[in-house]
Amino acid sequence: xxxxxxxxxxxxxxxxxxxxxxxxxxxxxxxxxxxxxxxxxxxxxxxxxxxxxxxxxxxxxxxxxxxxxxxxxxxxxxxxxxxxxxxxxxxxxxxxxxxxxxxxxxxxxxxxxxxxxxxxxxxxxxxxxxxxxxxxxxxxxxxxxxxxxxxxxxxxxxxxxxxxxxxxxxxxxxxxxxxxxxxxxxxxxxxxxxxxxxxxxxxxxxxxxxxxxxxxxxxxxxxxxxxxxxxxxxxxxxxxxxxxxxxxxxxxxxxxxxxxxxxxxxxxxxxxxxxxxxxxxxxxxxxxxxxxxxxxxxxxxxxxxxxxxxxxxxxxxxxxxxxxxxxxxxxxxxxxxxxxxxxxxxxxxxxxxxxxxxxxxxxxxxxxxxxxxxxxxxxxxxxxxxxxxxxxxxxxxxxxxxxxxxxxxxxxxxxxxxxxxxxxxxxxxxxxxxxxxxxxxxxxxxxxxxxxxxxxxxxxxxxxxxxxxxxxxxxxx
Numbered sequence: 001x002x003x004x005x006x007x008x009x010x011x012x013x014x015x016x017x018x019x020x021x022x023x024x025x026x027x028x029x030x031x032x033x034x035x036x037x038x039x040x041x042x043x044x045x046x047x048x049x050x051x052x053x054x055x056x057x058x059x060x061x062x063x064x065x066x067x068x069x070x071x072x073x074x075x076x077x078x079x080x081x082x083x084x085x086x087x088x089x090x091x092x093x094x095x096x097x098x099x100x101x102x103x104x105x106x107x108x109x110x111x112x113x114x115x116x117x118x119x120x121x122x123x124x125x126x127x128x129x130x131x132x133x134x135x136x137x138x139x140x141x142x143x144x145x146x147x148x149x150x151x152x153x154x155x156x157x158x159x160x161x162x163x164x165x166x167x168x169x170x171x172x173x174x175x176x177x178x179x180x181x182x183x184x185x186x187x188x189x190x191x192x193x194x195x196x197x198x199x200x201x202x203x204x205x206x207x208x209x210x211x212x213x214x215x216x217x218x219x220x221x222x223x224x225x226x227x228x229x230x231x232x233x234x235x236x237x238x239x240x241x242x243x244x245x246x247x248x249x250x251x252x253x254x255x256x257x258x259x260x261x262x263x264x265x266x267x268x269x270x271x272x273x274x275x276x277x278x279x280x281x282x283x284x285x286x287x288x289x290x291x292x293x294x295x296x297x298x299x300x301x302x303x304x305x306x307x308x309x310x311x312x313x314x315x316x317x318x319x320x321x322x323x324x325x326x327x328x329x330x331x332x333x334x335x336x337x338x339x340x341x342x343x344x345x346x347x348x349x350x351x352x353x354x355x356x357x358x359x360x361x362x363x364x365x366x367x368x369x370x371x372x373x374x375x376x377x378x379x380x381x382x383x384x385x386x387x388x389x390x391x392x393x394x395x396x397x398x399x400x401x402x403x404x405x406x407x408x409x410x411x412x413x414x415x416x417x418x419x420x421x422x423x424x425x426x427x428x429x430x431x432x433x434x435x436x437x438x439x440x441x442x443x444x445x446x447x448x449x450x451x452x453x454x455x456x457x458x459x460x461x462x463x464x465x466x467x468x469x470x471x472x473x474x475x476x477x
Contacts, residue, residue: 041111041125042194048111048132049196052104053139054249054332057420058260060096061143063088065419066279067446068426069434070412072308074277074315085311085439086446086469094452096143101152104136109153124190124202127183131209134173134180135334138216141169142424143449145473146463149173162461166474170220174230177213181206197247197334203238208247211240211335218343219475221352222428228352235353240340243367247334258328265326273326278319280307281432282416285409289392292384293369296377297416298322311437324377325417338368338414339421346407349400358395361407365393368414405431427476442470 063083065071073080082089108129115125133153140147149169151161164172184206192200197208214234221227240246251259258266265273278298283305286294294305298319308318341364348357369384387393395403408431415422426434427447434445446469456462 039110039114041114041129042191044107044111044114045128045191045194046196048104048107049249052099052102052107053132053136053334055103055260056096056099056139057332060092060099061420062261063092064143064423065276065417066310068415068419068422069279069281069310070416070419070422071321072277072279072310072318073275073313074308074318074320075275076313080275081311081313084313085437086441088449088469090452090454093144093449094454096449097140097452097455100136100140105133105153108133108136109155119189122189123183123186124188124205127180127209128191128195128205130176130180130183131205131212134176134209134212134216137169137173137176138212139420141166142420142473144451145448145467145471147451160459160461163463167220170216170475173216174213174220177209177216180209184209196249204245204247207238207240207245208335210234210237211247211340214239214340214343215335218347219424219428221347221350222475222477225350225352228347228350231347232353235344235347235355240335240337241363241367242337243371243373246336246371248331249334250331251329253328259326259330259332262326262328262330266328271323273320273323274315276321276326277315278305278307278321280309281434282413283307283319285413285432289390290387291392291413292379292387293372293413293416296322296324296372296379309435309438311439322377324375325372327376329375330417333418336367336371336414336418338364338371339411340364341367342407342411342414345395346404349403349407357403361395361403361410362388362393364407364414365410368410404429408432427473430477444470446470447472447476 063080066073066084067086073084083092111129112126115122115129119125137147137149137152141149145166146163147166147169148161149164149172151158154161184202187202190200190202198204214231217227217231217234221231251257251262265271265275269275283294283298284307285291286297287305294300298305299322301317301319305319306317308314341360344353344355345357345360345364347353348355348360366384366388369379369387372378392406395406398406408425408429411425412422412432415425426432426445436443436445448467448469448471450466450469451462456464456466
């Protein structure tokens with residue numbers, strides 16, 4: 001399978017679109033200026049990935065890496081200090097909201113309309129669009145909780161969509177992915193050049209859809225294990241179980257096409273990471289087991305790896321996030337083989353599916369260690385072998401509580417640079433222990449961002465009362 005990288009598309013237009021494409025609400029989704037009926041759907045797909053998804057994940061919601069306590073801020077600038085202490089800028093929430101709905105979902109909707117109008121037999125294109133719709137909706141609900149879902153894409157009938165509960169939205173995403181899998185079941189015309197994830201590889205899209213469905217079902221099962229039969233059915237399907245099929249948007253080391261986080265470092269710190277350090281919650285787990293990924297994730301301090309408590313903002317004696325990983329080509333990772341295996345291991349232990357929990361657990365660690373092969377952060381084979389032979393890398397002989405803790409810690413470690421996934425899994429399983437940031441404006445760990453006021457005031461069907469930032473999500477126990 002051929003992995004595709006961004007070609008002939010400047011990342012600069014992410015920032016242009018974030019500024020020019022934002023409106024005060026998602027009502028703009030109902031009047032698409034790109035609605036010319038002869039536009040090829042493949043021309044819209046890169047904009048979806050770049051400005052509709054990864055601009056939000058790498059720029060606007062980068063602070064979630066701190067809220068997941070994997071990164072810490074090592075500079076006392078307000079733009080870093082405030083979100084780490086849970087003061088979330090209304091500009092951030094507005095840009096995330098409008099970016100996902102307008103640059104993401106609106107263009108996916110247009111792709112579907114164009115395909116259904118001009119090329120109705122190209123069901124694979126519809127399948128690609130639906131998978132990414134589900135992914136965007138999942139990102140939105142993990143950040144905001146209740147969101148417009150069932151009415152959000154019906155542009156003519158619902159100009160001001162009602163909000164669905166998080167439970168309704170999550171269950172609806174499972175249905176949406178089932179529809180996508182039907183659309184992808186047989187070979188038809190598929191977007192190739194504009195597909196920045198898989199270059200039109202249908203098998204990979206099927207694996208991504210099933211893996212995304214597994215993730216959503218595991219979130220639901222945290223409070224409703226009656227979906228166990230659906231988890232079992234999904235576990236029997238093709239999944240992202242090897243790094244060959246990881247869903248990620250690759251950036252490249254040419255001007256205008258680098259990872260936006262790297263560009264922040266390059267533009268404002270001369271290519272030296274003076275902004276982000278190791279979070280103590282993550283480093284403590286890794287230090288306990290002599291985890292070889294430490295040298296990939298962080299710079300050592302006189303041979304040691306030292307994390308910083310959230311809200312302190314001092315670089316003295318703190319390990320920085322390494323440029324081995326935070327570099328121009330750092331990908332935006334949507335779904336990994338490691339997380340698939342860890343979810344399967346957990347599902348086996350819970351009795352929701354059949355299988356070998358220890359085998360999935362080991363495969364999760366191994367694929368995480370192997371993920372950096374061929375990159376600056378590549379881990380030596382000898383170090384991988386040593387770690388895989390350690391007690392940390394097996395569930396053999398562990399009781400249920402110990403085994404579950406290991407799985408939850410390892411999914412946390414493997415999700416480095418994937419702050420939203422790490423934050424969601426912490427809210428799901430409360431592992432590892434988080435400490436309240438120094439100077440935090442809340443009395444407990446942040447659980448959500450608030451829906452932007454611009455949406456509340458412009459959509460008469462929006463909720464009149466916003467949940468507080470510390471109100472747990474529906475899927476939390």
